[in-house]
Amino acid sequence: MLLIKNAEVYTPEYIGKKDILICNEKIECISDEIREVPFEHEILDGTGMILTPGLIDQHVHVTGGGGEGSFHTRTPELQLSELVEGGITTVVGLLGTDGITRSVGNLYAKIMALNEEGVSAYMLTGAYGYPGPTITGDADKDIVFIERVLGVKLAVSDHRAPNVTVDELIHLASKTRVAGMLSGKPGIVTLHMGDAKAALAHVFEALEKTAIPVKIFRPTHVNRNEWLLEDAYKLLKMGGYIDLTCGIHPDSRPGKCVVEAKKRGLPMKHITISSDGHGSWSNYAEDGTLLEIGVSGVDALLKELVYMVNEIGFSVSEALSYMTCNVADALNLRKGRIAAGMDADLLLLTKDLKLCGMVARGKVLMKEAQVICKGTYEK
Numbered sequence: 001m002l003l004i005k006n007a008e009v010y011t012p013e014y015i016g017k018k019d020i021l022i023c024n025e026k027i028e029c030i031s032d033e034i035r036e037v038p039f040e041h042e043i044l045d046g047t048g049m050i051l052t053p054g055l056i057d058q059h060v061h062v063t064g065g066g067g068e069g070s071f072h073t074r075t076p077e078l079q080l081s082e083l084v085e086g087g088i089t090t091v092v093g094l095l096g097t098d099g100i101t102r103s104v105g106n107l108y109a110k111i112m113a114l115n116e117e118g119v120s121a122y123m124l125t126g127a128y129g130y131p132g133p134t135i136t137g138d139a140d141k142d143i144v145f146i147e148r149v150l151g152v153k154l155a156v157s158d159h160r161a162p163n164v165t166v167d168e169l170i171h172l173a174s175k176t177r178v179a180g181m182l183s184g185k186p187g188i189v190t191l192h193m194g195d196a197k198a199a200l201a202h203v204f205e206a207l208e209k210t211a212i213p214v215k216i217f218r219p220t221h222v223n224r225n226e227w228l229l230e231d232a233y234k235l236l237k238m239g240g241y242i243d244l245t246c247g248i249h250p251d252s253r254p255g256k257c258v259v260e261a262k263k264r265g266l267p268m269k270h271i272t273i274s275s276d277g278h279g280s281w282s283n284y285a286e287d288g289t290l291l292e293i294g295v296s297g298v299d300a301l302l303k304e305l306v307y308m309v310n311e312i313g314f315s316v317s318e319a320l321s322y323m324t325c326n327v328a329d330a331l332n333l334r335k336g337r338i339a340a341g342m343d344a345d346l347l348l349l350t351k352d353l354k355l356c357g358m359v360a361r362g363k364v365l366m367k368e369a370q371v372i373c374k375g376t377y378e379k
Helices: 080-085 104-117 139-145 166-183 201-209 226-237 254-263 300-312 316-321 325-330
Strands: 002-010 014-023 026-031 042-045 050-053 055-060 088-093 120-126 149-156 188-193 217-220 242-245 271-274 280-284 290-295 346-349 355-360 363-367
Touching (some): 042 363, 055 300, 055 325, 080 104, 080 355, 080 363, 120 139, 139 149, 226 242, 226 254
Parallel strands (some): 120 149, 217 242
Antiparallel strands (some): 002 014, 346 355
C-alpha cells in the first residue's frame, strides 16, 4: 500500500489538497485527510507539491528508430529511466521507417520488458510499409489475439511511404476497425504523415466513399507543415482525432497549434500530443539527400507541458489533458485521470512543474527527484 499526503491534486481538474490511498496498482480512496491505514504502507509527503496523472506517450520508438542514413544512423533502444525522468507512466511503442531490420516481434518483446520493469506499455503492429510487418501474419489478427496490440501503423504522404491507393487504405482501415470491435480495443490506424502536398487527401476520400468511422484514422506529426495542419483541423472538425508532435519546429509547437484550434472552435478533447521519442529527426535536400539526423527524447512531452503553462499561459489542468485524459480516452485505457478505481499512475511536481516523484502502477519509481527504479541492465 502507498499513501500520498497533502498534495494539491489535479485530476487533471483541480480538486484541492487531498490524501490518496493506493493498493494493488489502483487508486482506492481520495479524501481530504486519511488518518489511519490498518495495514503496513509507504508514505509519500506531497506537501507543497502538485499531484497529476502520469503522462501517456502514444508515439515512442522503444526499440529505436532511424536508419535513413544507413546502418550507423539507427537510433538506440529506450531505457526505463528515460520514461521515469520524462514523467511517462504509459507508453505506446511502434516501428518507423525501418520495418526490415527492425521487427514487430522485437517490439513486442521490448513492450513486455517495459511492463515487467514497472510502467504500462502497449504497441502498434505494422510500420511504414504496406502490407506492414506483423507477428501473426495479418495486422487484424495481431490486434485480436495479442493483448498489447492496439492498432496498426502506416505511412502516407511521405517520400518514404508505400504510396498506398485509397482502396488499400480503406481495406486496411476496415480490417482494423473490425479487429478492434472483436477485441474491445480502439482498432486504430496511426498514420505517419510526411510533407507531401497530398496531406490527408486519401483519408478524406476514404471517409467520403465508405462508412468507416472517422475516429479510426489517427494522423500524427500533423504540425510538420501548414498545409497538413489545415487538413488536420478539417479532420478535427469532422470529429476525428489528431496527434501533435513535440520538437518539430518552434513556430508549430503543439501548444501553439492547440491555441489555434481553440480559436477555431474545434473539439479540443480529440487533440493529443506525443514525443516521437527515440525516433530520428531528419532534414533532406530537395533531391532527397539526407542532410542531418538526430534523436528525439521522450522528455519532450514534459517540456511541452511546462512550455504550455509557463510560456503560453495554459492552466495546468488544460495543458495536462492533451497528454493524459485525452490520450487515455482515445486509446480506451483506464488511465489519464486521478479517481478511485483508476490505475495508480501519478506524478509529483513542484509548483513550477519540476518533476520530483513518480508512481507507476502503484509503485514508486522516482522519489525526491531521483530515479529509484531503473531498467534491468541500466547502471
